[in-house]
Every structure is written in C-alpha cells, then in structure tokens.
Amino acid sequence: MQLLRDRLDIFALTKALGIFILILVAVPLVGMTIGAPPPHETTLSYFLSRAVWWGGVAAFFVYVLDG
Numbered sequence: 710m711q712l713l714r715d716r717l718d719i720f721a722l723t724k725a726l727g728i729f730i731l732i733l734v735a736v737p738l739v740g741m742t743i744g745a746p747p748p749h750e751t752t753l754s755y756f757l758s759r760a761v762w763w764g765g766v767a768a769f770f771v772y773v774l775d776g
Contacts, residue, residue, distance in 0.1 A: 736760035
C-alpha cells in the first residue's frame with residue numbers, strides 16, 4: 710500500500726510541476742504578445758513575477774487536491 714501511495718505522490722508532484730512550467734511559459738508569452746492594461750508594466754520581469762506567483766498557487770492546489 711505504501712508503494713501505491715508513493716506512486717500517487719510522485720504523480721501528483723509531476724502534475725503540479727507540469728502546471729507550474731506551463732503557466733511559467735504561457736503567461737509571459739501571452740503577456741508580452743498582447744500586452745497589459747495601461748496601469749500595469751509590460752516588462753518581462755513583471756510577467757515572470759506574475760507567472761511564478763500564479764504557477765505556484767496552481768501547483769499547490771493541484772498537489773493538495775490530487776495528493
């Protein structure tokens with residue numbers, strides 16, 4: 710039973726990491742292509758900081774809800 714739990718944990722971590730990387734790539738790509746509303750910056754560092762934050766939040770929820 711422990712082996713099954715370990716495999717499910719690794720699967721949940723892999724999914725969480727995949728979501729994090731997807732968001733880390735997609736947010737700056739879309740943000741730099743489309744831009745942001747006027748009061749926001751449109752620099753790569755701005756979009757990367759947002760991507761890291763949202764990617765971390767999404768990865769946490771994927772891991773907690775799936776694990």
